[in-house]
Amino acid sequence: MNDWEIIADNLSKAGWSWGCxxxxxxAGRTIWITDEHRDDGTRFVVxxxxxxxxxxxxxAETSHAQASAEPVAACQAxxxxxxx
Numbered sequence: 001m002n003d004w005e006i007i008a009d010n011l012s013k014a015g016w017s018w019g020c021x022x023x024x025x026x027a028g029r030t031i032w033i034t035d036e037h038r039d040d041g042t043r044f045v046v047x048x049x050x051x052x053x054x055x056x057x058x059x060a061e062t063s064h065a066q067a068s069a070e071p072v073a074a075c076q077a078x079x080x081x082x083x084x
Contacts, residue, residue, distance in 0.1 A: 007055040011036055016062065020051065034058050 001009075011018050018036040025031050032054040037043040044061045048054035 002052075004052045004055040007052075007059050011058065011062065014062070018058065020054070022051075036062065 008018055008020075016036040016038055018034065020032065020034045022030055022032050029049070032048050032051045034046045034048075034054040034057070035043065036058050044058055046054050046057040046061070048057055
């Protein structure tokens with residue numbers, strides 16, 4: 001099992017639905033976009049250069065949001081991490 005699969009499995013066990021897609025940016029580089037959401041409307045979208053880094057970002061944002069109950073606007077201010 002890959003590291004990103006372990007993170008994805010942990011997110012699922014914590015009640016999150018998630019998805020992942022790769023795309024090319026305007027410079028022709030591969031980027032990874034991961035998304036997680038819950039039925040309560042909480043959602044995070046992460047864009048990174050590597051798949052594992054993208055999943056690690058989701059894991060970090062989830063942990064941070066649960067620990068601090070931070071308002072949405074503060075989460076949106078972080079580069080590459082967006083709470084929608």
